[in-house]
Amino acid sequence: MxxxxxxxxxxxxxxxxxxxxxxxxxxxxxxxxxxxxxxxxxxxxxxxxxxxxxxxxxxxxxxxxxxxGFIPSHKLDFGFLDTKVVFDAANRLFCMSAKLDKTIFEGAQLKSFTIKEDAAPLFAGSADGLVRYASTVPERLMSLAPQIQMMAAARRTAEAMERMRRDEDDHRPAYRPPMDIPEPFKQFNVELWMDHPYWNVIRCDMSGPIFSNDYPDPDSYLREYQENAGEMEQLALALMAVGFPGAGEVYAEPGMSMGMSAGAAIPRTAAPDRAADDILKYKSLLDAGVITQEEFDQKKKQLLGI
Ligand SMILES: [Zn+2]
Structure with missing residues (x-):
């Protein structure tokens, strides 16, 4: 009973x-x-x-x-199917579900955020500004290249030897031992630190690219990585737009740790190529409705130092 x-x-x-x-x-x-x-x-x-x-x-x-009253202006999908965050640029709101069936956060409730590659910082944002860190992933990827080449050569030799051992009329595909190359990093870790009664920190992540076991190719890995890192940059810029509109941008000196204040970083002025790149990125945010024309013009002047 x-x-x-x-x-x-x-x-x-x-x-x-x-x-x-x-x-x-x-x-x-x-x-x-x-x-x-x-x-x-x-x-x-x-x-x-x-x-x-x-x-x-x-x-x-x-x-x-x-x-x-939420007007979706920009959403970021990471992972396979699920949208992880959707923004309302006009009302400075965001939600961790495209269906808006979770808590709606106000940009003003965002205290700071970090985006890391495993434990290595990539972006840090707060009222002090957006800090960009140099990624170590391309460098680590390049250091794996000789290992990949050596393993590929060893595999070709093993395949050739197997063909020699076989009868001529044996047309089964040769056994290819898988090449298990460790990835330069596992995932992007996003942390949003909040001033909110029910959330101190919101965490989410996105997996980094995975090497193919059959043919691990550093070039295609790098292309996929750059695409992923671009999405993380869009996320950082969108968070700055709702959380800290008008805050500046600084580049971290190599080796600078995350705990150091943005004020210790180099104010951005030089590097005209980078400024042009950034203007294009802000243009895409303008086109997507994440930022207003006014905010875009302000950012452009700031980037060009005029
Ligand atoms: Zn009930």
């Missing part, structure tokens, strides 16, 4: 409790409809009281009003 014991109804809405793994708050079961509204840092949820949950539901309803 124990299996079919009637559970007491949801203390929030009186609804039926699911028989399958219902969510518990302060030792009490709540229904799936109420628990589907939960979107907060796991540690905060773990310490949530029933009173705290009622307060959260009031916050949730207010937040849904923000979702209703």
């Amino acid at each position: 124990g299996l079919f014991t009637k559970k007491t109804p949801c203390p929030i809405c009186g609804g039926k409790i699911s028989w399958f793994l219902p969510t518990k708050i302060e030792g009490e079961y709540i229904c799936d409809k109420c628990s589907s509204k939960l979107d907060m840092e796991q540690e905060i949820q773990d310490g949530l009281t029933m009173q705290g949950f009622r307060e959260y539901l009031a916050f949730y309803e207010q937040n849904r009003a923000l979702a209703a």
Whole structure:
């Protein structure tokens, strides 16, 4: 009989409790409809009281009003199918779900963010400005090239020897031992540090490129990497636009660690090629509606030093 014991109804809405793994708050079961509204840092949820949950539901309803007025201007898909973040440039909002079925964050709630390649910094943004770090991935990739060449040569020799051992009328494909080359890095790690009652930090990641075991090619790896790094740059620029509009941009000196303030970095003036590149990037953000014409003009003047 124990299996079919009637559970007491949801203390929030009186609804039926699911028989399958219902969510518990302060030792009490709540229904799936109420628990589907939960979107907060796991540690905060773990310490949530029933009173705290009622307060959260009031916050949730207010937040849904923000979702209703959300005008998507720019979204970034990383991973295979899922959009990880969508922006509303006009209202300075963002959401970690394209369906807008998760918390809507205000740009003003963003304290700072970092984008790393494994543990190595690539971008850091705050009210002090956007700091760009030189990636070590291309360099590490190039240092793998001799190893890849040696392994490929050894494999060709093994294949040739197998062909010599075989009968002439044996047309089965030769066995190709896989080449297992370690990738220069595993993933981009994004951390958004928030001033928010239910989120201290939002974390997400995107896998870096993977070598083909059959034919690991540093050039195609580099192309794919540059595409991924470009997406991370778009993310950094979009976060700056909603979080810290008007903040400047600085390049980190090689070897500068992430903890150092942006003020210690080199103010950007020189490097006209880089300025031209950046203007094109901001132009694409303008075209995508992430930034306004005014913001674009301001950025262009700043980049050109005029
Ligand atoms: Zn309920």
